[in-house]
Amino acid sequence: MAERSFKNEIEKLRLGEGDEFSGEGILAVTKALLQAGVAYIGGYQGSPISHLIDVFNDAQDLLGEMGIHFESSANEATAAAMLAASINYPLRGAVAWKSTVGTNVASDALANIASAGVRGGVLIIVGEDYGEGSSIMQERTHAFAMKSQMWLLDPRPNLQCITDMAENGFELSEASHTPVMMQMRVRACHVYGTFKAKSNRRPAFTVSDALDAPTRQLDRIILPPFNYEHEAEKVHARWPAAVQFIESRHLNEFIVGEADDIGIIVTGGLYNNLNRALELTGCADVFGNTRLPIYVMNVVYPVVDNEVIGFCRGKRAVLIVEEGQPDYLEQNINTILRRNDVQTRIAGKDVLSLSGEYTVRVIEKGVRAFLAAWAPQLSAEVGRSSPGADGGDAVAQQLADAIPVRPSGLCTGCPERPFFSAMKLLEREVGPLQASMDIGCHSFATLDPFNIGNTITGYGLGPASASALMIPHRKRALSVMGDGGFWHNGLTTGVGNAVENQHDGVIVIVDNGYSAATGGQWIPSSRAEAEQRRYRIPLADVVRAVGVRWVKQVRTYDIRRSLQALRQAMTTRTKGPKVIIADGECQLNRQRRIKPQIRARIDAGKRHVRERFGVDPETCTGDHSCIRLSGCPSLTIKDNPDPLRSDPVAHVVDSCVGCGVCGEVAHAAVLCPSFYRADILFNPTAWDRVLHQVRTRIITSLRRGFERPRARESGQSP
């Protein structure tokens, strides 16, 4: 669970037969699962599918009513392993995660379940984080489908199509005893649209039913000889069954076009972009009426040979629009055509780019090149692409140099910032540090203004990725991971491993109380209270329990202490890993929680002190050391009010949450006296008022006394 509330979304999950659902793609899938009679759901949060987990987390009532078991899993491997419940029982199960990173973590469990096969339908929703806005390495989930023989759906990014495919996915899984993955690109997850809802269906078979009458089938166990049998079963039974199902249900679509000797094969997810590209060339209209026939593969694996042959036969050339690399589909389709002696030429990555997102302009360029090669007459008709279509002309390129990049960074008041300030101060003392970083908000410490960290290897793998470096040395190696990564796997891969191997290095665990980067979900060490879950498990206890001898917990906002702890960790004689728990609640979530509380307090007439920081422009000299050590979004710059100076002065904007880091940095770094903290009183008590009045009177008269001689002095003319 999390601090955010998803009430509105849950209302949408309750829509009945014929109602119009309107909302985001990923929420539509969430609804589709309920319509499909799913019995259990799991998953691990991460963009772009966090919403599914968040909404179900908040929908316990609804799920309880329907007899559905839901849990947010410890990681993707847990989520995947959960699907084992469908091996013996006709339970429909669904899990979700970010891919390919999550699929990497899940793949051990997935491979085993795919080998055993499933009785109940299993749907794995993967958020394909590829292309613009992605935060991970660029890979395809497609490879996992092929290697484990699971089926991969890639529906057109249209809510009706997505939800239909989700429901079909369960049936496909049951018909072929195979787990089915459904990939949704980032924009499809976030696309707003509508579809006709159906009533939710209680699961025909529930988890309780399974426990009432446990069954086992020896041949579903992954041991010899069954593992050999599974392999044969995959190829000889499950695959043909899947192909037959896909064909008979028309999961893939054929769109007719007037051209009869060329055509296009496109993966479902790219269909909308393809149609726009064709529109731009004049080969299609906004309603999808096209001059070129199109075969839309809503199921990208397995490939249905008959459909491909049927589409290609008689055509001179076909263009395959398939994003990412390697070009699995192009290879597959080429093989199918060769084996069946179909002489159609396949174009694909030769006219489209080998890597990167297939934007509309990229596809348009490919289509134009394809037409030029295979349909010169049509090519001449459609003319040339509009000028500047590649993105920029001379003016734009010139402007590009003048425009600063705007990388992601830590939020206003982020508790991680002061810790990285401390690390930066440590660097000033001892020179560059070797720091192995992790996935999470703290990844941004690798960017301006901190520039700390040498590698990012994977979620929870910060300490593990420092394994080779944590030898006894004059200047110890550091590693950083978040509490999210810690619970995901870092406890064993990082801390446990470091203890057993007596790593002589420093492990920093950033304890912000949430899986913050994925949307602020609660994790076991969160300071949360919830009915059906257990939280508040102290990280320090856990770390000690696995054998760490040197553990220091510091409040991150106390930069001096953090710096001290870092120095000690780097120099202590204690053997084994030195663990610093950098403790500070995620400000984004904290504000989410306390803002309404504060508003209520003030409205109720209770005393409240709002703290915020500021900079005196008269004393600021415009060096911006403070910004280089902090980088807080609310610590910015403005024109220098001093006419003799031109460098902008530092300035704190009103979004400041008064976290105190500005003052701490000024102190710890011996920076400058320009920072001030303003304590703004709401609903002061009578005592506050009296005290303030007395103070003001005394100060006013003191000031008069102080300024009088000065006025005289300046008045003197020699």
Next chain:
Amino acid sequence: MNDERPKPISVAILAMGGQGGGVLSDWLVKAGERAGFIAQSTSVPGVAQRTGATVYYLEFFPRAQAAQAGKAPVLALMPVPQDVDIVVAGELIEAGRAIVRGFVTPGRTAVITSDHRDYAISERMAMGDGRADAAHILRVVEQRAARFVCFDMDAAAQQCASAISAVLLGAIAGSGVLPVARNHFEDAIRGSGIAVEGNLRGFASGFDRASHGAAQIRPEPRATTPATPANAAAEKLIERIKAGFPEATWATLSEAVRRLVDYQDVPYAEEYLERVATILKVDESRRGEDPGYRLTETTARHLALWMTYEDAIRVADLKIRSRRIERVREEVRARPNQIVYVTEFMHPRVQEICDVLPAMLGRAIMDNRVPRAILGLFCRKGRRVTTNTVRGFLLLCAIAGLRRWRRYSLRYETEGGHIQSWLSTINTLAGSDYDLAVEVARCQQLVKGYGDTHTRGMSSFRRIMAALNRVRQLEEPAALIAELRQAALADERGEHLDQALSRVGGPRPVTGSKPGFQAA
């Protein structure tokens, strides 16, 4: 291509994470639906949510046309370069980014943008002025846009206590670029149920500005910055300036003497004018070099800054002024009569304390280990002083009161020496190389800040001065000095300066023992 074919209206919103781009696209979708459109929006928030730049994309298609065709439109999921009708940007640089990405097609694309700046981290962290050229970007965007609506929407939002997204929505509605009636937009805001009152105010403000006539809305010039307030004694000196100095220098000198009187006293300001007069004399002898008295003006500006160096006395003096407390109240938006306490964060080191002591005493402490260590015990922690409590005020008053004895302080002596040698260098150079003298005068820019920052700046300044004789033997010495100055401002560790100095044949930087921990 056949332009008669029905096409969706496409809208790209370029926003920064946390700016409310998602809310804005939700409102647009709802308003569009109410007005009879099929609306689709997409985005790739992800990590960009955290202050990064991101794009929201929407398409609107008339429901009636779809019904007529009996088919749903196929809408794209991303903005296509040279195929966007409306670009909305919540900040000026983001409007520029829209051009870089090819979203603004001349003669077609309307641009609705706020012209306020939210500085990127690279601009904020620069050691000097690293800001992008906003005026240039504004010009390019305006030239490109088929319709241009641009004003400070951030200020408007603050005035209305609304989100900037509400002002943007108002500006979209008011500009009429989207065929949706005003009430539909307002209903969308009401429908979201969050901060409705404030957002409707923000909407109305944006609507009014954007619908104000058919003319394009241009940003207004910003108000000029305020100077040091007038002061009777300084004004008398200013009369003398007008009699004895060329007009080109009046503005700088007037500001300077006001500042010096405010900093110390009238004799100090007079001393300043005498120093400037010596430079003026050389400048006059080189009259043909620059009729604008560039050397005098530049030196005067930097001399004033140097002579008003920031010591503890100056800081305390500025902190206790009533004008300052008023400014703080304004900045934190305190209501009239609301109680506001102001706490200062000071961390003086032994050096700063000795700076304000009488020169002999200060030097004695700095030169001897024991007293330095004793004083050091009191300087380990930063101090917090609440200025508007009696105790805090008295403490700051006491420090500010040391002003009377500033001329006897250690720092005064040290700075005086530096200033004198800098001035005589300028004086000497001016006779032979006017441009070089100006560049040397400008080097004072490096000496600023407090503590380590000041030490670093001073060290850069001295290293450049030390290289001066070598630089004079090379070609274009003035340009070289300017280059060295830029290098000194390029990074904190002085790496750029090291490289630049080695290029002019300077000495290798002094390297201490290799930093690192002692083995345990």
